[in-house]
Amino acid sequence: MTGSVRTVATLLRHAWARHRVPLLPIALAIGLFQFLLTRLVPAPNEVNWMGSLFAMLPEQMRTLIGNDVALTPGGFLALGYSHPFFILLLSAWIVRVSATAIAGEVGTGTMDVLASRPAARWTFLMAGMKAVLLGLAVIVGAAWLGTAIGLRVRPVGITGTSLLPIAAIAWLLFAAFGAIGLLISASHRDAGPAIGWTTAVIAGSFVLDYLARLWSPIARLRPLSLFRYYEPQAIVASGTPAHVVVILVLTTVAALLAGLAILARRDL
Amino acid sequence: MTPAIVTADLAKQYGHVRALAGLSLRVESGEIFGFLGPNGAGKTTTIRLLLGLLIPSHGTAHVLGAAIGPPGTATRGHIGYLPGELSLWPGFTGWHTLRFLERLTQQPAVDRDTLLERFGLSDADLRRPVRTYSDGMKQKLGLVQALQCRPRLAFLDEPTKGLDPLVQQAFYDALADARAHGMTIFFSSHILSEVERVCDRVAMLRAGTLVASGTIDSVLASQRRRVRIAFAKATDSSSLDRFGDVRSRTESLLELLVARTDVPELLRHASGFPLEDVTIEPMSLEDAFLEHYR
Numbered sequence: 404m405t406g407s408v409r410t411v412a413t414l415l416r417h418a419w420a421r422h423r424v425p426l427l428p429i430a431l432a433i434g435l436f437q438f439l440l441t442r443l444v445p446a447p448n449e450v451n452w453m454g455s456l457f458a459m460l461p462e463q464m465r466t467l468i469g470n471d472v473a474l475t476p477g478g479f480l481a482l483g484y485s486h487p488f489f490i491l492l493l494s495a496w497i498v499r500v501s502a503t504a505i506a507g508e509v510g511t512g513t514m515d516v517l518a519s520r521p522a523a524r525w526t527f528l529m530a531g532m533k534a535v536l537l538g539l540a541v542i543v544g545a546a547w548l549g550t551a552i553g554l555r556v557r558p559v560g561i562t563g564t565s566l567l568p569i570a571a572i573a574w575l576l577f578a579a580f581g582a583i584g585l586l587i588s589a590s591h592r593d594a595g596p597a598i599g600w601t602t603a604v605i606a607g608s609f610v611l612d613y614l615a616r617l618w619s620p621i622a623r624l625r626p627l628s629l630f631r632y633y634e635p636q637a638i639v640a641s642g643t644p645a646h647v648v649v650i651l652v653l654t655t656v657a658a659l660l661a662g663l664a665i666l667a668r669r670d671l
Numbered sequence: 672m673t674p675a676i677v678t679a680d681l682a683k684q685y686g687h688v689r690a691l692a693g694l695s696l697r698v699e700s701g702e703i704f705g706f707l708g709p710n711g712a713g714k715t716t717t718i719r720l721l722l723g724l725l726i727p728s729h730g731t732a733h734v735l736g737a738a739i740g741p742p743g744t745a746t747r748g749h750i751g752y753l754p755g756e757l758s759l760w761p762g763f764t765g766w767h768t769l770r771f772l773e774r775l776t777q778q779p780a781v782d783r784d785t786l787l788e789r790f791g792l793s794d795a796d797l798r799r800p801v802r803t804y805s806d807g808m809k810q811k812l813g814l815v816q817a818l819q820c821r822p823r824l825a826f827l828d829e830p831t832k833g834l835d836p837l838v839q840q841a842f843y844d845a846l847a848d849a850r851a852h853g854m855t856i857f858f859s860s861h862i863l864s865e866v867e868r869v870c871d872r873v874a875m876l877r878a879g880t881l882v883a884s885g886t887i888d889s890v891l892a893s894q895r896r897r898v899r900i901a902f903a904k905a906t907d908s909s910s911l912d913r914f915g916d917v918r919s920r921t922e923s924l925l926e927l928l929v930a931r932t933d934v935p936e937l938l939r940h941a942s943g944f945p946l947e948d949v950t951i952e953p954m955s956l957e958d959a960f961l962e963h964y965r
Contacts, residue, residue, distance in 0.1 A: 406745065406777060413774045420763065420771075512758030516816070519722045519826075520775040521748040523741065667741075671724045 410522045414530030415537075422500055422538065429492050430542050434549035440483040441553025444476045463617045476559040477566065480550055481635035484569045489546065493577045494605045496538050501584025502597040504531030505666065510593035514671050524666045528585055532659060535581035536574075543574045568643045569635045575651040576633045580605050582658035589662040589669070629654065673736045675700045675824050675855035676721060681730035683716050683879075690716040692879040693730065698857060698872075700823075703850060705870030705887075706859040712876040714859045715755050718826045721857075722752060735824055748777050751817035755828035755859070757809060765797030765804075765812050769819060778820035785848075786815045789841045806833040818845065824855045831865060843869060895928040897952040898937060903945040911940060923947075 454474055457465065483489060505527055508514040518524070547570040551563025584601040591597040608628040615625035625631045632647045676698035683691040691713040698704045708714050719725045721732055723739050734750070737743040759768055773780040787797070790811040801809065810833045817825055831839050846869055849856060860866050866873060867887055874884035883890050895915065902908065905922035914937040915929035929937055934951060941949065 406748075409777065410775065413771070416774075417771060420767070421760070512754065512756055513760060515719070515722075515724060515752070515754045516757075516759070516772065517775065518724055519747060519750065519752040520772070521745050521777055522775060523744045668726065670726055 406521060407523060407526055410520075410526045411530045411533065414517075414522065414526060415533050418500065418504070418530060418534035421503065422534065425499065426496070426538055426541060429496060430545035433489060433492050433542055434545035436486075436488055437480075437483050437546045437549035438553040440480055441550060441557055441559070444479050444557070444559045445474065446559065466616060475639070476561050477639040478636045480561075480566060481569055481639045483550070484546070484566075484573055484635040485633070489573075490605075490609060493539065493542060493573070494580070494602070496542055497535060497577055497581045497584050497605070498598055498601045500534050500538060501531060501581055501588050501601055502594045503588075504528070504534070504585055505588040506591040506597035507588070507594035509591075509671055510595075518671050524671075525663050528589060528659065528662050528666055531585050531588070532582060535585070536578055539574050539577050539581065543570045543577075546570060546573075565639070569638050572633055572635075572638060572643060572647065572651070575648065575655075576629060579629055579651045579654040579658070580608075582655040582662070586658045586662040586665070589666040672700050674698060674733075675702075676704075676732070676734055676857065678717075678721070678732040679730055681717070681720060681732050682728050683713075683720055683725060684728040689879050691720070694876075694879075694881055696874060696881065696884065698855060700855050701850070701853045702871040703846065703856040703858055703869055705866035705873035706857060706876070707861075707863070707866060707873055708876035709861075711878075713879040714876055715828055716879075717876070718752075718828055718857065718859065722747070722750070722826065748820075749823040751820065751822035751825035753813045753817040753825070753827045753830055755832075757813040759801045759809065759812065761802035762800055764800055765792065768801060768812065769797070769816055772816045773820060776820045778822075780819040782821045782848075783815060783819040786818055786845060789845055790815060790838060791841075807835060807838065810834055811838060814842065814845070818849065821852060822854065824857065825849065826857045826859075828859045829861065830858065831860070831862060839865075893931070895930050896934055898927045898929050898934065899948075899950045899952070900925045900927075900941055900944075900946065901948040903947040906944055908944065911937065911944075914940070 457474065505514070508517060508527075517527070547563065547567060550566055554561065554563050580601075583604055584597070587600045587604070588594075588597045591600075608630050611621075612625060612628040612630035615621050615623075615628065615631075629651070632650050674697050676696065678694050678696045681691060681694040681696075682689075694713075694717060706714050706717070716725065720727055721734050721739055723741075723743055726740070732739045734743055735746045737746040763771070769780065769783060773783070787793075792808070792811055792815065796804075796808065801812070804812065810830075814827075814830060817827065831842055834842060846856060858866065858870060870887065872884070872886050873890055875882050875890070883893065885893075897918070898915070900908070900911070902923045902925075908920065908925045911925060911927070914933050915927040918926045918928060920926070927937070938949070
């Protein structure tokens with residue numbers, strides 16, 4: 404193992420030691436949430452009743468929920484992957500890990516003890532990104548496991564496997580937010596402002612996507628929101644568009660490269 | 672032998688604020704080097720520049736033969752550092768902290784057990800989270816993490832801060848061991864008696880500028896002497912004022928700070944006065960320090 408790889412591994416263990424406690428309740432909560440949703444999936448004899456209820460909603464609300472797709476088991480369960488509760492818990496992980504990775508260590512003064520070791524600056528960013536990705540994998544994995552177990556307990560005609568692409572795109576979306584969070588963290592001297600800005604980016608992106616779907620004058624701004632590229636029900640209906648994967652991966656890489664450039668040139 | 676530290680015109684500027692101005696310094700391998708200066712003089716800035724934590728505005732520096740910054744990353748495995756304002760992770764135990772920093776240093780902690788014993792940190796202490804430590808215990812843990820891997824060079828910024836006299840003595844013993852192992856110590860302190868006691872050479876900074884450096888003896892030798900002349904009867908001694916700075920005067924006593932080279936001339940002139948007593952005191956490091964920073 405080369406020195407840098409060993410350093411990243413050591414820093415990753417350091418991040419794990421700092422963040423493992425909240426990871427478990429987040430994963431459990433999100434898994435339970437998705438499991439409970441499988442109990443609410445409309446059975447075939449309930450679809451007509453649900454459909455008439457659905458028709459009474461305003462058109463914008465129907466659009467937000469996913470129109471007729473929401474009445475299918477896959478579409479209904481996909482709602483759980485764009486539900487604010489799901490978004491909130493994933494965001495909490497991203498904000499916590501990315502803000503503390505650099506700005507938090509600088510702000511508390513512990514970066515002096517870390518960066519005076521044979522650890523290149525980029526290893527802090529890479530370890531932070533790995534912590535983000537692994538934590539996301541645990542949380543999104545728990546969500547999917549909740550769905551899969553729920554569908555085994557209460558079969559509704561689909562398997563958990565059909566929802567795996569949604570989990571994968573959720574992982575990619577929040578990986579991109581994680582990279583942006585690390586970029587923000589690399590630019591700040593304290594965790595507080597880094598937490599504020601990362602939260603603002605995620606919340607702003609969510610709100611922009613929400614409003615742009617409801618209000619046509621700003622519909623053209625929707626591509627500026629990363630949530631534009633995360634449509635669980637569209638994935639259920641027509642699969643995962645390749646451009647979505649490309650955009651999310653490119654955003655992640657671009658944010659990481661910008662973070663590396665900033666970190667290499669700043670005082671710690 | 673490669674010097675442990677060489678800087679050339681090293682400078683750090685924060686906007687319009689000059690934290691360090693053109694520092695040129697050489698610290699030889701195996702010496703204990705004292706770095707003196709009042710708060711804000713640039714001591715910590717210098718150390719943080721040498722560790723690659725800050726980006727220099729100007730100049731160059733080499734630590735253990737490697738340029739500071741990215742080229743010096745691997746070299747930092749042979750460097751120990753105790754920050755002046757030590758921060759550790761409150762939730763980690765002492766053991767966890769030491770083992771984590773050992774792994775990050777990528778060197779075995781060959782001196783950890785000796786240091787723990789010397790500083791009186793027990794296994795029970797190290798099993799507790801750092802948040803429960805007193806300032807003194809935290810400082811002891813900081814010293815252990817800085818020295819546990821027997822670095823070739825250690826930067827110790829105010830190392831005895833918060834230590835009781837017994838532990839201070841243990842620290843001086845640890846420094847003696849470090850010296851025996853050929854370790855170079857870059858030692859920043861406000862406690863001048865301590866610097867005088869343990870350091871081979873010193874440098875003094877004022878407002879980011881180096882004002883003196885050399886062996887303690889040479890720094891003291893270059894300082895002015897305190898000359899006290901007592902007269903046998905009331906005397907107008909104003910003609911002696913030109914030899915130095917008058918610190919106090921009465922009709923029968925004159926106290927001056929005089930350059931070493933001017934002392935013989937002063938004595939020759941003073942011999943024409945009704946002298947009762949003359950004392951010439953070498954300046955202590957503290958006097959030299961105050962002389963520079965008044």
